[in-house]
Amino acid sequence: MAGNFKMLAKTFYGFEPILAKELRDLGAGHVKEGVRNVTFEGDTGFMYKANLCLRTALKIFKPIATFKVLNEKELYQNVNRINWPKYFDCGKTFAIDTTMHSDVFNNSLFVSQKVKDALVDKFRAVERQRPNVNTHDPDVRINVHLYKNFCSVSLDSSGSSLHQRGYRIATNIAPINEVLAAGLLLSSGWDGETDFMDPMCGSGTFLIEAGMIACNIPANINRENYAFMHWNDYDDELHNKIVDASLNKTREFHYKIIGYDKAPSAVRKAQENVDNANLSEYISIERKDFFRTEKPIDAKLHMVFNPPYGERLQIDVEDFYSKIGDTLKQQYPDTNAWLITSNLEALKYVGLRPSRKIKTYNGKLESRLVKYEMYAGSKKAKFNPDGQEAKS
Incomplete structure (x- = not known):
């Protein structure tokens, strides 16, 4: 995963320009506003920094595959082609999150199940064992986005939403995100x-x-856990350097x-x-x-x-x-x-x-x-x- 790669940051409606400015100020490349999201480029260290520093991002996704899909067989085959053991090992739990505006599928749970089957079968073929699903608190989250006839598969580098800062231990009836x-x-x-x-x-x-x-x-x-910490390429030393460098800018x-x-x-x-x-x-x-x-x-x-x-x-x-x-x-x-x-x-x-x-x-x-x-x-x-x- 060396060098720069494309990422996508999710946000709330209307915050796209603010998030884009945050990303530019942090040093992101090729920043482009979408609808409730902003795409950008950076390296692994920048992905760590984006998760740590962005105030208006909800999630940071790293796309790993994009393909056209016309039926469930093509969905399975394309997901199965992804080298999943490259990204995480069998000891990690995972979950599939699917969002869709599809011409082909009309049930997101069905899509998630098909993606899960393809991923598990890949691990069985390569590793002779499989990771377990944990929909409540997984180590690794995988995002599947279907739009018309196209499917994008991404690793969710954040895990739980980035609004969960880690400082709020007590809330009232109507707390603001x-x-x-x-x-x-x-x-x-x-x-x-x-x-x-x-x-x-x-x-x-x-x-x-x-x-x-x-x-x-x-x-x-104040947050202690991100999904990227459970990836095979996680660099703890680099992450600590990013944290220290960011704190030096207070x-x-x-x-x-x-x-x-x-x-x-x-x-x-x-x-x-x-x-x-x-x-x-x-x-x-x-x-x-x-x-x-x-x-x-x-x-x-x-x-x-x-x-x-x-x-x-x-x-x-x-x-x-x-x-x-x-x-x-x-x-x-x-x-x-x-x-x-x-x-x-x-x-x-x-x-x-x-x-x-x-x-x-x-x-x-x-x-x-x-x-x-x-x-x-x-x-x-x-x-x-x-x-x-x-x-x-």
Whole structure:
């Protein structure tokens, strides 16, 4: 597997340009945006680095075969031709993940079974034994993608999704996905050059991802396992060099990251996660009701939060979202406030005009990331020399 090869990184809808920029900044070659994915080229060390450092990638695939397929016999034969013992040995467990938009097949489980049969038969022919299937927690994941009459077979270098960073040990009712949180932060322009706040922090995901971006800490530094570690060509020394080199690029952060939540359980869980991510030096969390707070600093503030939508957490939507607008307007001057919601009707009750709206998804829910710019001096009324209140 020496030299550069093509890879594919999966991401969420709308994050393709952000992921492409991340890849270019890391040094990837031939970066090309797709739909919910970005293709690129790099060597084995870069594959390790991509898994470690990319904030908006869900998976990193390494394609190993592409072929035309018109029936199940051709599928079996082409998969059986792949030299599977080159990639992993019989002592490893494996699983097949199939995605398809096929003119030939209509059952992904059937395709996975056929691929499994072809792979196992190859091992039996070459090694006289076979690896076992483990659909729950396999050592090796193989991705099969069928589109019309073409099939692509890839090794999944990540294993479990890269949103599983390894720091979040406690969650609340509606936790936000870590990759989604990072993508929303980057979409909002967060760069660590101001103070940051999440006034409804839940289990602390925005706070932690914001801290890791601000300090340029690799996104998956707390993660201990990747599927590529179970491949035959895994180079532990090279991987350790990549980790050390990435950690040497961290930077100091000279501002504050502040989290509020009114639920004691949320504050406790968020603090546990922050401690687990080794970011307690930069992040402070307090039990506070956002609607009863005022801006805790005089400087510019960058705010990103995920308020309840009325889906899993029951709220009076009109009252709740109007309070968001009132609190921002009255108590948070000089603040760029971003929020994500799937309740598009709720945005009407905020009572503020957003300066930006970005379409995204939270799980399967179509959502909007919206920006409200609260200007400096908007908190306190200004007065004319004659003592009359002036319009600001």
